[in-house]
Amino acid sequence: MSKEVSEEGQTHSHGKDYVDPPPAPLLDLGELKSWSFYRALIAEFIATLLFLYVTVATVIGHKKQTGPCDGVGLLGIAWAFGGMIFVLVYCTAGISGKCLKTLPFTSH
Structure with missing residues (x-):
């Protein structure tokens, strides 16, 4: 813990060296x-619908495959989920205002 000496010569013990901002209202x-x-x-609604459409269609297509080379397989399902998450985050980050400072490929 850091200790600071005030001008009067008394020692004060503070747990933090910063001041928390007041809490933001919930609504x-x-x-x-x-x-x-x-x-x-x-944007978030359209992105969620697109994500669900592509991923559910991929899973349904996997379930309907009859031969070993007819569908995308489990790796294709994984790529569909991962690819859709990447595309949706990339496309909606500038619109929704989330993640703007954390994504390296967006312009500031």
């Missing part, structure tokens, strides 16, 4: 009036 009603909120909501 900000002003955000419901902004277009960017609805744009992000639409």
Whole structure:
């Protein structure tokens, strides 16, 4: 623990060397009036539908295969899930406002 000496000569013990910001409200009603909120909501909804469509269609196609070379196999299902997650994060990161600072391939 760090100890700081005040001007009066008394020693104060602080657990942190920074001040926490006040907590953000759980629901900000002003955000419901902004277009960017609805744009992000639409982008996330479309991305989720596209993700479910491609991955479920891949799994259904795997279940209907009759021969060893008719379908994508388990590796194809894994690639479908991984590829769709990559594409959806890449396409919706700039719209929804999430992950903008953490993704190396987006422009700031």
